[in-house]
Amino acid sequence: MSDASLTTAQSGDAEFGDYVALLKPRVMRLVVFTAAIGLIAAPVGVHPVIALASILCIAVGAGASGALNMWWDADIDAVMSRTVKRPIPAGRVTGDEALAVGIVLSVLSVMLLFLFANPLSAGLLAFTIFFYAVIYSMWLKRATPQNIVIGGAAGAFPPMIGWAVATGGITWEPVLMFALIFLWTPPHFWALALFRNDDYQNANVPMLPVIAGTRATRNQILIYSLILAPAAILPAFTAAGGPVYLCVALWLNAKFLFGAHAIWRRDDAAAEADGFRVEKKFFGFSIAYLFLHFVLFLVEAVLHGFGLQLQSWPVLL
Amino acid sequence: MSDPRKPGLGADSHEIYTRRKGRNLAMLACLGGVVLMIFAVTIVKLSAGIDMRGFDHTFETVPGADQ
Numbered sequence: 309m310s311d312a313s314l315t316t317a318q319s320g321d322a323e324f325g326d327y328v329a330l331l332k333p334r335v336m337r338l339v340v341f342t343a344a345i346g347l348i349a350a351p352v353g354v355h356p357v358i359a360l361a362s363i364l365c366i367a368v369g370a371g372a373s374g375a376l377n378m379w380w381d382a383d384i385d386a387v388m389s390r391t392v393k394r395p396i397p398a399g400r401v402t403g404d405e406a407l408a409v410g411i412v413l414s415v416l417s418v419m420l421l422f423l424f425a426n427p428l429s430a431g432l433l434a435f436t437i438f439f440y441a442v443i444y445s446m447w448l449k450r451a452t453p454q455n456i457v458i459g460g461a462a463g464a465f466p467p468m469i470g471w472a473v474a475t476g477g478i479t480w481e482p483v484l485m486f487a488l489i490f491l492w493t494p495p496h497f498w499a500l501a502l503f504r505n506d507d508y509q510n511a512n513v514p515m516l517p518v519i520a521g522t523r524a525t526r527n528q529i530l531i532y533s534l535i536l537a538p539a540a541i542l543p544a545f546t547a548a549g550g551p552v553y554l555c556v557a558l559w560l561n562a563k564f565l566f567g568a569h570a571i572w573r574r575d576d577a578a579a580e581a582d583g584f585r586v587e588k589k590f591f592g593f594s595i596a597y598l599f600l601h602f603v604l605f606l607v608e609a610v611l612h613g614f615g616l617q618l619q620s621w622p623v624l625l
Numbered sequence: 626m627s628d629p630r631k632p633g634l635g636a637d638s639h640e641i642y643t644r645r646k647g648r649n650l651a652m653l654a655c656l657g658g659v660v661l662m663i664f665a666v667t668i669v670k671l672s673a674g675i676d677m678r679g680f681d682h683t684f685e686t687v688p689g690a691d692q
Contacts, residue, residue, distance in 0.1 A: 322648070323647065323648060324648045420663070
């Protein structure tokens, strides 16, 4: 490779893996997982081929919105250490290519989901792509410190789409799955922002610690965790939950609240003294927290599938 | 072909062609996968007796429905 091609991307020079990287494969993994759980937890059976094809469409749609996000955010990606190696700032893919990949895959994924599943799930996928690419990336991310709060909705839609693929409708269960991810996103990202503050400052992204300060961020992490806990436990009392969900969710949320309280109790001096140990630990646990909640939905779905459910279990919603 | 008067050009173009070939093959595999997926879903839907036709602006009467 010539030196020039290292700094300036030429159309047609990228490897296939660079285009895959545009789709944010790590985010796609989470989308596949939560959409699949939404689909499996739904009370209506779906043919495995249609289920697989639908989940693929949801994953590609999410990836397409990631490509549009990278196209729009190429300037700030170039100054943040976390994102500087992405295909566009690294000079492996041009912005126009990323835009084309994003648009083509968006249209294709929505159209195919419409054909494979139903109009509702395709409409939700289209709205999710629009929400992430336009509402979050183009508008909120650079405009308000509450960007993560509202932008988190984009990541919360996949289980709802999975549920809609199976049932063709929306009930309390997918709404609570949505609420779980939506309310989890702010404390998760603000914990990251506390120890990656410099990155966002350099990029002029108005993250809460940059605009309102770390004290306000610590307060907000605790407040959102307090709102999250009941929303995360409530699914136990729906048709998708049960006693296993309740027991483990109680433990997970107690641990989450304990971590949020530990962050709230500290100040910057204490955090810098131990290298943000508590914040990093909370951030790491928050990933396991969300993963385990969706594993619990899966466990309950399997138990229900084998008829292993308490008939007297209170289903409130 | 490598040009001996321009050191590095041959190696560069070889690398670019290799990269493009790899990318094209991966694209071929993806498109093949999409075709197979559409075919598989079509077979599943037809096997389940799902009407695959779009609305063509004419209403059909079901034989025996008016009896």
